[in-house]
Amino acid sequence: MEFYEVINKRRSIRQFVDREIPREVLERILDAGLKAPSSNHQRRWELVTLTDKNIIMELAKFIRPYPCRIGEPKTPQQEMFKIAYPRQRTMMEEAACVILPYFKQKYPLSEDKNGYGLMDYGAAWALVENMLLAATAEGLGSVVHIPVKKEPEQIKDFLKVPDGWALPALVVLGYAVKDPLLPTQVKATVENKVHWNKW
């Protein structure tokens, strides 16, 4: 697929059909992720890739759907909350694949005094975005779940991940249902977000 078509097509998809993703498709997505830049040129990433439905279902138990009391959404953000909050667990249960891209965390964010902690964390997001775009190019739906509260520790224990590795997001992949729920986009364009030469 043409690059800009991929950019324009990517949306967060939270409803998937029950269909496996061919191994070679997943490998192309993972490979695209691993081509992302890393802050120290080391690409110190380890991608735990779950395709076993039983393991995905077990993992999903750690993800709590957020409560959402929005009746009639009044803003695009409320539309998103209404779609996304109740589906944090089900989108994982429906997924054909969940990728957990761990990065080696040399400078923990909790003790970050010089900004170095953001280098590895930020680079890991380039890895995540490359995979979201590659999934789009492959005709897949994708979404991320950012682990919060107790989730990082619980997932780490569940998957027996060694110490010193951090998880920026869970990348959730699958074939989208027909007409998945999509919130209205917030306008973010060159006209309303860019300051030329000074703020």
Place this chain on the structure above:
Amino acid sequence: MEFHEVIEKRRTSREWTDKEVDFEAIKRRIAAGMKAPSWDHCRGWQLIVLHEREEKERAFAYAKAAATA
């Protein structure tokens, strides 16, 4: 360009020629950046783009002074 070709081709560049860049292409790149997901759906981002030489000099004066000190 085809998506996977873009992925394969991307490398970090740190040396540049004096050639002026196509401004419309810059705008397309920024617009592509704006299509990225944001956790709260609001894309609460603002970009400052340094294009004019004197603005770049002004913005990087501190870094330059530190580098040559």
